[in-house]
Structures are given as structure tokens and as C-alpha cells.
Amino acid sequence: MKDYFGTTEPDAYITSEFAGATRSWRKNLNGNWAQDANGVMDLKGFYEGSLIFGNRFKNTSYEVLRQLDRIDGARLSVADDFIRNNLGGILHNNPEFYEKLLRVNSKEAGPDFTFRGEIFYYEKGGRRVSQFHMSTGENLLVSVLHSLHLRNMDRASLNKPCIMFLDEIELALHPSSLKRLVGFLKEMANEFNYAIYFSTHSIELIGSIQPQNIFFLERHSDGSLEVLNPCYPAYATRILYDHSGYDHVFLVEDDLAKEVINRLLRRHSLLSSKLVHILPCGGYTNVIELAREVVNSNLVGRIATVSVILDGDVQREAEAYMLKHSIKNNIPLSFLPIESLEKYLKAKLFDNVDHKLLRKLNDFLFHQVSLTELIETYRSSGGSAKDTGGKRLYKIIEEELQRRKKSRADLVEMIVDHLVEFEIEEMNRIAAYLKGRLS
Known part of the structure; x- marks a missing residue:
């Protein structure tokens, strides 16, 4: 617990519940973490950390690196094609990009080697490259694919849940590779009944996820934490300046409102010589707050005009919310004659x-x-x-x-x-x- 979460307060605790079973970790009188278990919680999965923790950082001493650079090729065996093909497919859109992928584990290497787990190498053009000389993206992805392959092989029953946590995986991946990775993981989730969670600040990653699958963690001024779900990408990222350069930006509540406006813009030929962007934000309070941030921070530039269009059933609530929070700006506000x-x-x-x-x-x-x-x-x-x-x-x-x-x-x-x-x-x-x- 301390390795993953650092020094914690004496009254800190973690409790999880699944299918009627609970697990709690609390500090005992000696200040050590102790577990309290109730019921059977049969879960499998893996965690891949962003900077320090996770499979790709467990063999990072210089002595281990020198050992692995000198390893005899006879000790290496061919890695599974699942890892090789998906490594090439995700990073380069070519499953055959890596001619040969090799692997060695600590038991096969012999007593002179002091590393843990599995190390990968690839051969291309007659040159062998160890996992530690791969790019950060290759290093990250080969570890994730290896962990995923182990879980796939271990899935005796697809009725049992398997949870994966991937922490800021986008830090080492090109946006195009990231999109292919998300598509690949969706396939894996559907085939093997995985629940895969990303923590991320990437607009490319969030933009490819459905709002009902986005959980936005918002910390308020009093220290309380609120989880918003569903959450639209525009609200989760707040990176409206990524849409600067548009002539007009419409902030709406959901995908239905977006599609209605899109259809009418095309039907009435209102898009000629104009760049128009429609951003669903999820809920009238989200739209209003985002509009206020647009005004205060000039997030879309001085050229773009911004309008707010809310669902027709929230007019009274929206006006009351703006009055209560003293929200006054010159952004035009209108209401659709339809509900959510x-x-x-x-x-x-x-x-x-x-x-x-x-x-x-x-x-x-x-x-x-x-x-x-x-x-x-x-x-x-x-x-x-x-x-x-x-x-x-x-x-x-x-x-x-x-x-x-x-x-x-x-x-x-x-x-x-x-x-x-x-x-x-x-x-x-x-x-x-x-x-x-x-x-």
C-alpha cells in the first residue's frame, strides 16, 4: 500500500465492494496496513503505472541492463504472435512491422542474471534490440500486451470479471497509435469480458470514448470529490482552445441536441464559408459553467462567436441556476423545443x-x-x-x-x-x- 500510495494519514482507509463481498484496508494500532475481508471477491486483472510502478520499470538498474544487453541469443525464445502482431499493428498500423519478437524470463536466463519477470527483444534487419533500448512507446506497449496475453490465456471462465487499470498510457504514444490501441482494447474487452479503465488527460483518448464511459473526477473548493458520469469530452478536458479557429461554437447538452443542430445546419445550407463546431457538454449546469469559463478565459479566441442551446425542459432551472450563481455574460442563450x-x-x-x-x-x-x-x-x-x-x-x-x-x-x-x-x-x-x- 505504501509503495503505491506513499505516506498516508493515520485514519486513511480503502474499501471496495463487489457482488456482496467487501475488502477493507485500514491502519492498525501499530500504524501498519491490515486487511479486513468479508465474502468471496474473485477478481483478476493488472495495473500498469505511469512513471515508477508497473511491469516496464521493475528491471531498471544499470547492472541489470548491462546483463541483458550481453545475454546469449541461445537463451531467447520466440514470443507469442499475439504480442508481436499487435505491437506492430498498434504502433505502425502494420502487424508485420517487427520481423521477430523474442523473450526471456528470469528462470530461463540462469543464475548469473538478477532481473525479474519477462524481458522482450525484437530483431529487425539483422539487429537485436532489447526492451530497454526500445522507444518509450514500444517499451510500454510490449509490457501491456504481455500482461494482457497472460490474462487472455488465464480466462477459464469469461463470466468472471477482469479489471485493468492503465495510468496515463497516452504519454508515450502518438495520437494515431493511441486510437488504434483504444480500438484494440475495445475488441479485447468484448471478447474476454474485461473492464478497462484509463486515467488520462489526453483529448485524443477521451474523444474516442462514449460519454457514458467517461468518469470525470472533480475536486471542489471544500476538498470534496464528485464523480460525473456520463461526461462529455468537452467538459472533461476543458480544452476548448483546441477548437480555436472556428467561426462559431455552439455549446449544447447532449448528442441528440448536437445531431439536431448539425442536421438543420446542413439542411438549410448554413455552413457555407463558415467553420462551425458543436460541443455537447452533458447537463445544463455543465454547459453554463463551461460557457462562463469560455468568457473568463477566452478559450476559443476573440474571433469565434459562442452560443448556448439547452434542452427545452430545463429553461426555468437554468435561469434559476444562473441567478443563484450570479452568472452574467453576453453569450446568447436559447432552448430547444425538445427534451433530453x-x-x-x-x-x-x-x-x-x-x-x-x-x-x-x-x-x-x-x-x-x-x-x-x-x-x-x-x-x-x-x-x-x-x-x-x-x-x-x-x-x-x-x-x-x-x-x-x-x-x-x-x-x-x-x-x-x-x-x-x-x-x-x-x-x-x-x-x-x-x-x-x-x-
Whole structure:
């Protein structure tokens, strides 16, 4: 515990809970960490640290490095193609980039060698390069792939969870390699039932993750910690200046609002000779706070105009929030005549059924288990009376989409098609506002 977390306060503790089992670590009267266990917690996984801890830094003494540089090639064996192919595929978009990948572990090397674990080498063009002479990205990734390969081989049952923590893995990877790594890990997560967590400050990494999978840790002035989930990349990174150079920036709540505005901009030819960017931020308070930061810090430059467009059901709350927090700025504020995606689905599919929308979604998205069956499951569960925000209904719908390899984006696209076709008057009102802002 001290190795990983450093010196801690006497009353510090860590408690985790999974499937009814708990594990707690607290300091005893002697100041030593002691574990208290209750129930069976059967978890497997690995941790890869950023600077000091983790597999790639456990053999970093100069004496060990000299030993490994002089090792006899006869002691090396061919590493698994899983590691070699994915190392080349992720870093160079070429699975055959590394001609040969070799490995040696401490038991095979013999008594004269004092390193721990597994060391890798690659051969290219007749030259052998040890793991410690590889680039930082190669060194990092070969360790991660090795740890992942061990877990893959050890997966006796895919029903048991396996958790991986990767700490700031982007520090040594090119953005293009990072995108390929994320795609690869998504495949591994789906195939082997992994839960993979990154800690990161990379906008490239966060930008490729769905908002429902982003957990933003925000520390407030009183020292308390809040976890925001789902969280949109724009709010998590606050790096709006990355979007400087745009003529117009619209801050909206979610992906539904973004798609509505995108569609209207294209439909009414409002994008000619203009660079327009739409940033979903997640929740009206996030949008308002981000807008305030834009004003205070000039995050998008002096050329860009900034507008805020919130969902129509939060107008009263948004105005009260701004009044309470004394938020006064000259950023134009408008409201969509639609609610959040979750509320919209509940209103149109359960409270007052829109048969045209129901048929459209059934025809294009719900081929095996119909939307009618899903809604009946929702009704019979008895939770609809308390589900004012529609989140319980949406969860049922989302789970079925995932089973059919569909996504929230597919659902949003269908809903916007319906809005543009059948709610013409309201869409025209939004279009008129956009024309006014972009003129």
C-alpha cells in the first residue's frame, strides 16, 4: 500500500465492494496496513503505472541492463504472435512491422542474471534490440500486451470479471497509435469480458470514448470529490482552445441536441464559408459553467462567436441556476423545443405513443426483440411511475441495442430523422435562430 500510495494519514482507509463481498484496508494500532475481508471477491486483472510502478520499470538498474544487453541469443525464445502482431499493428498500423519478437524470463536466463519477470527483444534487419533500448512507446506497449496475453490465456471462465487499470498510457504514444490501441482494447474487452479503465488527460483518448464511459473526477473548493458520469469530452478536458479557429461554437447538452443542430445546419445550407463546431457538454449546469469559463478565459479566441442551446425542459432551472450563481455574460442563450433523449423516448413511446416513431424504430433497429416487447417489459417492471426522466426505459432500450451491435448514435439518427420530417414547425424555429446567429 505504501509503495503505491506513499505516506498516508493515520485514519486513511480503502474499501471496495463487489457482488456482496467487501475488502477493507485500514491502519492498525501499530500504524501498519491490515486487511479486513468479508465474502468471496474473485477478481483478476493488472495495473500498469505511469512513471515508477508497473511491469516496464521493475528491471531498471544499470547492472541489470548491462546483463541483458550481453545475454546469449541461445537463451531467447520466440514470443507469442499475439504480442508481436499487435505491437506492430498498434504502433505502425502494420502487424508485420517487427520481423521477430523474442523473450526471456528470469528462470530461463540462469543464475548469473538478477532481473525479474519477462524481458522482450525484437530483431529487425539483422539487429537485436532489447526492451530497454526500445522507444518509450514500444517499451510500454510490449509490457501491456504481455500482461494482457497472460490474462487472455488465464480466462477459464469469461463470466468472471477482469479489471485493468492503465495510468496515463497516452504519454508515450502518438495520437494515431493511441486510437488504434483504444480500438484494440475495445475488441479485447468484448471478447474476454474485461473492464478497462484509463486515467488520462489526453483529448485524443477521451474523444474516442462514449460519454457514458467517461468518469470525470472533480475536486471542489471544500476538498470534496464528485464523480460525473456520463461526461462529455468537452467538459472533461476543458480544452476548448483546441477548437480555436472556428467561426462559431455552439455549446449544447447532449448528442441528440448536437445531431439536431448539425442536421438543420446542413439542411438549410448554413455552413457555407463558415467553420462551425458543436460541443455537447452533458447537463445544463455543465454547459453554463463551461460557457462562463469560455468568457473568463477566452478559450476559443476573440474571433469565434459562442452560443448556448439547452434542452427545452430545463429553461426555468437554468435561469434559476444562473441567478443563484450570479452568472452574467453576453453569450446568447436559447432552448430547444425538445427534451433530453431519455425524456423524449418516454414521452413518445410510453406516455403518449407516437406510432410513426415507434414503427420507424422497430423497422430499422429492433428486428429480433421488438420495441413493443421492450416497452411491455418496462411497464410490467412497475418502475415507470417513478421514472420521470426516462432513464429506466432508456436502459432497457440501450441494452437491447448493444445485444444487436447497434449504438446510441443509431438511435439518435432515427429520432432526428423523425423530428425533421414530422415536427416541421419546431425545427423551423430552431433553424431561424441558427440563421440569426450565423448571419
